[in-house]
Amino acid sequence: MFDGFDAITLARLQFTFTMSFHIVFPAFSIGLASYLAVLEALWLWTGREVFINLFNYWLKIFAVAFGMGVVSGIVMSYQFGTNWSVFSDKTGPIIGPLMAYEVLTAFFLEAGFLGVMLFGLDRVGHKLHFLATLMVAIGTLISAFWILSANSWMQTPAGFAMNPAGQFVAADWWKVVFNPSFPYRLVHMVLAAYLTTAFVVGGVGAWHLLRDTRLEGARVMFSMAMWMAALVAPIQIFAGDQHGLNTLEHQPVKVMAMEGHFQSHPNGAPLILFGIPDQDEAKVKYAIEIPKASSLILKHSLDAPLKGLDTVPRENWPKVGIVFWSFRIMVGLGFLMLGIGLLSLWARWRGTLYQSKLLHRFALAMGPAGFIAVLAGWVTTEAGRQPFTVYGLLRTVDSASPLAAPAVASSLIAFIVVYFIVFGMGVFYIMRLMHQPPHHGEQGPRDDAPARAAGITPAAALASRGHR
Amino acid sequence: MPFDIATLWAFIIAFAVFMYIVMDGFDLGLGMLFPMFPKKEDRDVMMNTVAPVWDGNETWLVLGGGGLMAAFPLAYAILMPAIYTPIIAMLIGLIFRGVAFEFRWRTQSERNRWDIAFAGGSLIAAMAQGIALGAILQGVHVEGRHYAGGWWDWLTPFSILTGFAVVAGYGLLGATWLVMKTTGELRTQAYRLSLWLLIATLVAIIAVSLATPFLQADYWRRWFEWPNILFTAPIPIAVAAVALLLLKSIADKQDYRPFVLSLVLFGLSYAGLGVSMYPYIVPQSVTIWQAAAPANSLNFMIFGVAVLVPIILCYTAWAYWVFRGKVHADSGGYHS
Secondary structure (H helix, E strand, C coil): CCCCCHHHHHHHHHHHHHHHHHHHHHHHHHHHHHHHHHHHHHHHCCHHHHHHHHHHHHHHHHHHHHHHHHHHHHHHHHHHHCCHHHHHHHHHHHHHHHHHHHHHHCCCHHHHHHHHHHHCCHHHHHHHHHHHHHHHHHHHHHHHHHHHHHHHHHHCCCCCHHHHCEEEEEECCCHHHHHHCCHHHHHHHHHHHHHHHHHHHHHHHHHHHHHHCCCCCHHHHHHHHHHHHHHHHHHHHHHHHHHHHHHHHHHHHHHHHHHHCCCECCCCEEEEEEEEEEEECCCEEEEECCCCCCHHHCCCCCCCCCHHHHCHHHCCCCCHHHHHHHHHHHHHHHHHHHHHHHHHHHHHCCCCCCCHHHHHHHHHCCCHHHHHHHHHHHHHHHHHHHHHEECCCHHHHHHHCCCHHHHHHHHHHHHHHHHHHHHHHHHHHHHHHCCCCCCCCCHHHHHHHHHHHHHCHHHHECCCCCCC | CCCCHHHHHHHHHHHHHHHHHHHHHHHHHHHHHHHHHHCHHHHHHHHHHHCCCCHHHHHHHHHHHHHHHHHHHHHHHHHHCHHHHHHHHHHHHHHHHHHHHHHHHHHHCCCCHHHHHHHHHHHHHHHHHHHHHHHHHHCCCCCCEEECCCCCCCCHHHHHHHHHHHHHHHHHHHHHHHHHHHHHHHHHHHHHHHHHHHHHHHHHHHHHHHHHHHCCHHHHHHHCCCCCHHHCCHHHHHHHHHHHHHHHHHHCCCCHHHHHHHHHHHHHHHHHHHHHCCCCCCCCCCHHHHCCCCCCHHHHHHHHHHHHHHHHHHHHHHHHHHCCCCCCCCCCCCCC
């Protein structure tokens, strides 16, 4: 199956595969944890039953998604050592402490309070339970802080020196953690996680509204999700633009690939909307372009010169086709998100938010949009960093473990098989949970498991439910 | 023994790994015992005893691995490729085991399959961890800053032996945990299993202890040469004493003591491993000082460890306290 692939190509495939699966779970659980905290706060504040119903409804989905995020994340943390051991040796003194802080400040916090959040509502009282929910939500955000710091350092390394053993060592931890692209990347990613969750919640709300527009739970979640889309999508587009300008400053080659600029444009660069980048011939075929628009966006001037890939040695080019297209997918979905947000404002003003079938169908179709946009954005930034693991300093080919290709090939096949079985089933169970509308007296994660509930929640909860 | 920041970090990583071994040890052990409890109600109770805490237990594994990369990057870079296959097997075992906690309750028709995934995943993870331990103890082939052995070097009779030893030990932790957390017939069965698993664990400890000194001359000198034997002899003597107490506590049908004594037994065996390995982190090739990250990395993290680990231990203890007491299938709540 993998004849002709060398160990490093296989290791890259494995990283791409396992990371693509992993990233969607934290993207979802960062947003969902905050949403759960908001729902519980609204319940404690207003006492309205609909909020606790929605809380318990989404808590079950959170539990399944979080579990998948945890196990796929453990794979990621060990993959640095198994497949990228030279990278680990060289960058360990910098990347290692950042990830160690992620474990100490975030993973333990999430894991420690997760049990209470899932099973403890009747055990510790409402306020302590809300504290647990809040800790889990804060934990997911702290986790994003550290992992994006580590990732950003690989993109825009700063504050380091080299030691005689050839390792990167910190000269200034402040500059390492708050490296030049980190603030942009963190904001862009956290907003992406919030939008991802909003579109899932909105899609589920729309699905149930299409069947019954009177469902209170569906109305509340649809309305909340549409507010998120209307308010956050424009902020995200602005944040993405700022991030792009930061990338132009620190990783200009990545922007050349995103824009498809093989050639330099001394008198203003066109914006290539679509086309087929041809790496070998170094041009974008069948390009549809707007003259001077790229210069306007990137330099805020029509005639500003922009350098192209022709100013960079070929061995430092990323794969232009991948970066070019993934970037367009992300941006396109971003504008669709803005579109649905504006549409929902219009419908709200007209008073047809819960009646408009067209809006509901649109929202349903956009349900997975966040996941696709996150994946596309991740591909843009990571493929755009190639052929380096530490941008400009450490090549990917010099980062891999001294492994034989069959070892990496077998583990890759094993991960592919296991991931499709395990996460395929997990997504199926999540979809089945989403297919049920949130109902009156919605129970927490264990409503279909009386014996377990008997162990964890008090007898009163059991008595009202009975064995099934 | 010189005491410096690298030594301190060796103790910190050793502590994280020990926390992982005993905490995930009992929930992996419990998973492996699933086939001995065919009744659905029993399995529900078993899973309920660990469901609220397993995720925190497993986080120590991430700290152990991540901490190793941070504090001893060279050791991490050499050891991970050396034990590549057991690590991949462990990860896949942990995937199946971890998702089973949630998936099992989301389906009626496929519950049995997730029970098998839970038990099988636990067994594979435990066996792989034991094999990895043996592979590290027997030494790996290092050239320069790289692992230079083959990708089957980890597989030897010794590593298989340590694999079984860890399986037996985790089984013992799981069985005594069940004794502590359950009642009725489930508990009676757990007593029976505890006895057999204790015997298996002791046999394994003896076998591994006898085999280890013959792996490397250094191990032999460390344990048996005068005057070292004065300092090392208390460990096997303490193991024998704890084993007797443990046997008695199981025979007396005590509640908490079997689990606590099992933890002590693990602690002693772990200390024994430390005696064999110190000061190497890759046995006989790389010492903790050679592998240590630059001082400013170690210092940067020491602040976090000093402040955060005590806090982590506090809220972890709180979570265990919230879910304290026995778990039942037929009555609501816990009897505390």
